Amino acid sequence: MDETVLETTAPDDITAEYAPSELTQPAKLSTRVRLRVGAKSDLGRVRENNEDKFEYYIPQDDAVLAARGSAFLVCDGMGGHAAGQIASELAAKTFIDVYYSHSAEEPIEAIIAAIRAANRYVLDVGRSVQGRRGMGTTLTALIIRENSIWVGQAGDSRLYRLREGKCERLTRDHTFVEESIRFGSMTKEEAEVHPHRHVLTRAVGAEDLLVPDVEKHDLLAGDRFILCSDGLTNHVSDAAIGEAMSRLGPSELAWFLIGLALQDGGSDNTTVLSVFVDGLDPVEPEADAE
Secondary structure (H helix, E strand, C coil): CCCCCCCCCCCHHHHHHHCCCCCCCCCCCCEEEEEEEEEEEECCCCCCCCCEEEEEECCCCHHHHHHHCEEEEEEEEECCCCHHHHHHHHHHHHHHHHHHHCCCCCHHHHHHHHHHHHHHHHHHHHHHCCCCCCCEECEEEEEEECCEEEEEEECCCEEEEEECCEEEECCCCCEHHHHHHHCCCCCHHHHHHCCCCCCECCCECCCCCCCCEEEEEECCCCCEEEEECHHHHCCCCHHHHHHHHHHCCHHHHHHHHHHHHHHCCCCCCEEEEEEEEEEEEECCCCCCCC
């Protein structure tokens, strides 16, 4: 790598802009989420460097858990000559930094601010550093807080949920072909062989104003999630993903799914981050001191 300096966190001016103050009132934890996590990232059989990045943060402090929950994300960088690797690294670190320091009461505002801060940072580095122009990354984020989850999405990495035996994708790909399918101008069969099927319509670092998808869903004990880059979904079907999610533990699942992608050709870097919800335990309120 020809870099001399590689920063992996957002500069102070970005953190300050998107995190104006601490939460004014410490949140009280009412539900403790019991989690198991597994992860693996693989170079694949074709690429010479890994542009994927996964990251997660599980706070120990109850007030932080109540306000922000636990964060999990996968980024898939692009740009060549190590630029994609740097873009995914910068985006992941910036998201975590800004999300946990933002003052908003609800996670949705902090998620949007964190993705936009990551977008600005990747854009700034791409414009100012020789050899980084045009770099960018996908970003798929899962926030688990008490009885709910929030999903943030830019690009075509994915989040799947297995609930009561049913596997469902909770994200939409920001690609030319998927948007064409939604608008009715292309069929799924046509999309599978279209020459522009990997062209992104939204990504971190692609343009000044990024509008991410952010959605809220309920959370149940027993829910299982995976976040993954398209190195998995280019080779492994949704049906095969769901079947594996139903029978394997989180670490076994990540290794097994990446193994399937490699067996099918491993044409890209592949990352799988597994998050299993083993329980939602009520937290007894503390008695007021007399």
